Amino acid sequence: MKTKSSGIHVATVSKKYKDKVYNCHLLRRSYREGGKVRSETLANLSMLPDQVIAVLKLSLSGESMVPAREVAQKASSLPAGHVRAVLGTMKKLGIPELLASRDSRQRSLVLGMIAERVMSPASKLGTVRSWSSSTLGAELGVQDADADELYDALDWLLAAQPRIEKKLASRHLAEGGLALYDTSNSMYEGHTCPLAQIGHDKDGRHGASIIGYGLLTDQEGRPVAMEVYPGNVGDPATVTEQIIKVRTRFGLNKVVLVGDRGMLTSARISSFKENPGMGWVTALRTGDIRKLVNSGALQLSLFDQVNLAEIQSPDFPGERLVACFNPLLADERRRKRGELLAATEKLLTTLSKEVEKRTLTPMADAEIGMKLGAILPRYKMAKHFVTQISDGTFAWSRNEESICQEEGLDGIYVIRTSESAGQISTADTVRTYKLLAQVEQAFRCMKGIDIRVRPIFHRTEDHVRAHFFLCMLAYYVEWHMRRALAPMLFQDECVPADRQVRDPVAKPEASASAKAKKSRKTTADGLPVHSFHTLVEHLAAMTRITYQVADTEATWNQYSKSTPVQQKAFELLDV
Secondary structure: OOOOOOOEEEEEEEEEEOOEEEEEEEEEEEEEEOOEEEEEEEEEOOOOOHHHHHHHHHHHOOOOOOOHHHHEEEEEEEEOHHHHHHHHHHHHOOHHHHHOOOOOHHHHHHHHHHHHHHHOOOOHHHHHHHOOOOOHHHHHOOOOOOHHHHHHHHHHHHHHHHHHHHHHHHHHOOOOOEEEEEEEEEEEOOOOOOOOEEOOOOOOOOOOEEEEEEEEEOOOOOEEEEEEEEOOOOHHHHHHHHHHHHHHHOOOOOEEEEOOOOOOOHHHHHHHOOOOOEEEEEEOOHHHHHHHHHHOOOOHHHHHOOOEEEEOOOOOOOOEEEEEEOHHHHHHHHHHHHHHHHHHHHHHHHHHHHHHHOOOOOOOHHHHHHHHHHHOOOOOOHHHEEEEEEOOEEEEEEOHHHHHHHHOOOOEEEEEEOOOOOOOOHHHHHHHHHOHHHHHHHHHHHHOOOOOOOOEOOOOHHHHHHHHHHHHHHHHHHHHHHHHHHHHEOOOOOOOOOHHHOOOOOOOOOOHHHHHHHHHOEOOOOOEOEOHHHHHHHHHOOEEEEEEEOOOOOEEEEEOOOOHHHHHHHHHHOO
16 A cells, blocks of 8 residues: 655666766655755665665655565575586686687587586486576576587587697696596497497406597696597507697697506607607506516615615616615505415315316316316416316416515516606606506596496497597596595595605505594584585585566575585685
8 A cells, every 4th residue: 555755765866977877876855945845865875786775765655565475485496506616616717718718509508518517417318307407507598408409519519629628738738747648448338339349448347349538637637638549449559649639739849748557668658769859757567677677777675775766777778767665565465466366276276176076087188278267367366376287187386486576576666757857856756657646536537426427328429529528528627626625525635735745655645634534524624524426415405496476477586595514615616
């Protein structure tokens, strides 16, 4: 019901200054004095929000105000906290500009796929369905997308991959700096992609069609480039592609590539020596280490005083060799070898008893040989046993000389590098090689519950390549989120900081803070410690509630109050 105004009203006065209009909101009172109408300014309301000014005007004009809860109801409630965390991080990292300088439908779709893979990885169909189950779709304006659009966006992303990788390289690869490289593979679920071939499955499956991929990172483990190749291509063959990327596409004159002994083979290093802009850090195989010992270049008594030292050998001209001994690793290898020997002996004993029982029809030597051939490779202990086979008889014994020879090299590894001591010190050479663990961490995250590069269902080669690159970009975002959220996670946030002061040979111990977190299951603030996955799930519990005014299309949003864990995560992420 309207009532007559008491003469108090809000007056808006506009002033123009340097082609810009400024509004001034004044609370005024009108009154009569001597037969004339006069006005008095009671207050300057210009500092109040526009919506408050609007409410005051309506109220002073006689409109009745009622609480919003009496005329509005909840229209929807969607998970929003994880979206805020991921999109906020992506914005800080400049991911939108990394993909393309201008906003577009394709860019928004790719941003959505990257974010969804960090939050809750799913198939492309599952992804578009999930965009209506959180605030992600609405935030990016892609809530109406379908699966076909996502596949088109993958084509767009694949075309942009060289440009995006070049931008990442300019961010994280310095002239003469380190670049880490390692490979892995994943099983392919379909039958149509030519990249899927039967090869050596690193997850232990035999006869499966797999797709191989190599990941190039900076020395801290940030992903920079991804190479996808057929599953039957050997790891060393992929190195050449990465060299081309690093040297030619990324415009660097000198790069030091760090790879494991299976990757940077002697043949590959020989080709590097023809290119002065290519350096390397890798390790020797056990056979090469044994040759160093037999030739006297590596004397085991050296490790009575120190756990690392530089040695020289004419077999590696122009290279530095850093010999290391880790007693804890030696003990672990002896223990593991003992278990494998015992397991093999158990199988050999069973076979021996089986042969002895065959008295009426003695087991032929060919049959014994076939059974033995299935036993010895199982635990890779064949070289440590001597066997004798004849018709109806089978005998075996340990090869103590072989076991003793192998034990002599337990805990010993030798790192080879092209870089001088002035470029990389002895201790830093060891640290540099151990940085490959950062790439292994990336593969675990990409294969595991976080990013889920597998299962791979895409039919075409281009979509498979784009899928892997999309997963790499998702891991790039997650890598930075993990670093920022480390105080709330089980991981040790102190490891990168104190890497330079630790013994480079010994296995790094967890910091005092990490031990405290694991024992108490709480942070220093008393908050529960999380894995990255469970923390993202907790953030998702923060919702955005949409209210709608009855019989109108008017709506407004309100976020649920954040928990202490959510608030701490937002503070660490600075979003």
